Amino acid sequence: MQWGFIGAFGDDQIRTFRFPTPFKNKCFSLVLTTQSWNTAGGTTGSPFVASITKTTFQVNTDPQAWHGGSGYRWIAIGY
Numbered sequence: 001m002q003w004g005f006i007g008a009f010g011d012d013q014i015r016t017f018r019f020p021t022p023f024k025n026k027c028f029s030l031v032l033t034t035q036s037w038n039t040a041g042g043t044t045g046s047p048f049v050a051s052i053t054k055t056t057f058q059v060n061t062d063p064q065a066w067h068g069g070s071g072y073r074w075i076a077i078g079y
Helices: none
Strands: 002-006 014-018 027-036 048-052 054-058 069-078
Touching: 014 027, 027 048, 054 069
Parallel strands: none
Antiparallel strands: 002 069, 014 054, 027 069, 048 054
16 A cells, blocks of 8 residues: 655646555555645546556546645555
8 A cells, every 4th residue: 555645736637656666566546636725615626547557647637627726645555
């Protein structure tokens, strides 16, 4: 199991991130959530994981909404 934080980046982008330690065989689950400081009820976009390998994962930010967050928290499970 691994986890981490990714700093915010613009909408409608795909970025690739490396796991701190590559999984030996496979990463079979990765959960991503926006860390938002927007408490006034504003819009928060929905980033999603575009692809996962045993060494990297891609995050795609929602082109339809301003995410208003300071970044993304993630947790991955593999073996």
